[in-house]
């Protein structure tokens with residue numbers, strides 16, 4: 112659970128006095144969620160959810176609550192905030208900014224099926240399209256700069272293997288050009304536990320408190336990493352395709368998004384590995400708090416990396432002596448479009464230096480170098496002018 116700030120029935124009764132919701136009949140802290148303090152509130156007039164915001168400033172909360180109203184106006188099933196008798200959607204309870212929203216019906220999907228993955232793909236595209244005319248802006252608080260800085264913060268806590276993975280991923284992430292991808296208003300945290308299904312109908316989109324302006328495709332990668340996985344964290348291609356196809360039916364990808372997709376799956380996995388690691392090593396005090404397992408996203412990240420390497424262009428440069436491995440890489444790369452991942456496996460140890468040196472001079476990115484026994488693997492991403 113996450114209730115960082117407890118609320119008594121007396122305090123609640125006073126708060127509810129400002130809203131047209133009748134008398135409180137029950138107040139129950141909500142177990143799920145890790146960011147804010149949430150309560151189910153039953154009154155003589157209906158069912159509501161009370162949120163005490165633990166981190167955000169009032170102006171940021173106005174952005175979220177206005178966004179909720181905007182999405183609601185476009186028939187996205189978000190919980191509409193109630194307006195109090197002062198004409199405000201944001202009140203104060205126990206010194207924390209607080210809002211009362213409608214409680215939506217439905218349950219969080221546990222094991223998703225193809226139909227649910229299709230439904231969330233459609234819903235996310237509708238949310239992206241609906242905010243094309245939303246005129247408020249908010250910078251992401253989990254953007255590339257945050258990820259790079261958070262990697263350094265958690266690094267000292269990691270064992271050697273995890274530290275190596277993280278450092279390699281930081282290097283890879285620096286090769287992604289996020290600016291070329293379409294941006295817009297994104298939810299940024301559309302996990303299954305932020306969505307409700309009433310039977311087969313998607314009945315609720317919750318917890319918009321990471322919403323911001325960022326790459327639209329990153330939002331879809333967050334969804335796919337949570338909704339379309341096998342228990343070991345690898346992707347279930349049937350559910351992935353259902354989700355992507357239904358998203359693209361409403362907002363087709365640009366060619367640069369097609370190319371960036373495998374990399375953005377890694378970005379999204381890294382983001383949640385980092386935030387979960389940080390929560391683990393710097394837990395916040397609370398009456399009842401829930402922590403999510405970082406290992407889940409470490410495994411997902413590893414699977415996304417492996418999948419990207421497996422689908423990359425393979426160059427077998429075994430038994431070739433330098434400079435032949437470099438020449439073979441050069442010949443292969445000549446005809447490839449920028450952004451293609453190429454994996455060269457060599458047996459001449461000189462290749463471990465020569466190929467990265469050649470690649471850097473010619474504007475390609477060295478994603479990874481690895482030594483396994485007597486084999487040397489160099490993973491490259493082709494640059495703008497191959």
Ligand SMILES: Nc1ncnc2c1ncn2[C@@H]1O[C@H](COP(=O)(O)OP(=O)(O)OP(=O)(O)O)[C@@H](O)[C@H]1O
Pocket residue numbers: 113141143144145146147148149160190212213214215216300304305315317318319320
């Ligand atoms: N309007 C609503 N209707 C129904 N249930 C809700 C509503 N709002 C919140 N909940 C329930 O409360 C849980 C926690 O809410 P929420 O996800 O907003 O919390 P949070 O602390 O901000 O979480 P997170 O860790 O996902 O950022 C939800 O998973 C859902 O079960």
Ligand SMILES: N[C@@H](CCO)C(=O)O
Pocket residue numbers: 145146300302383386387403
């Ligand atoms: N959805 C996040 C928690 C809120 O950021 C996670 O599962 O780690």
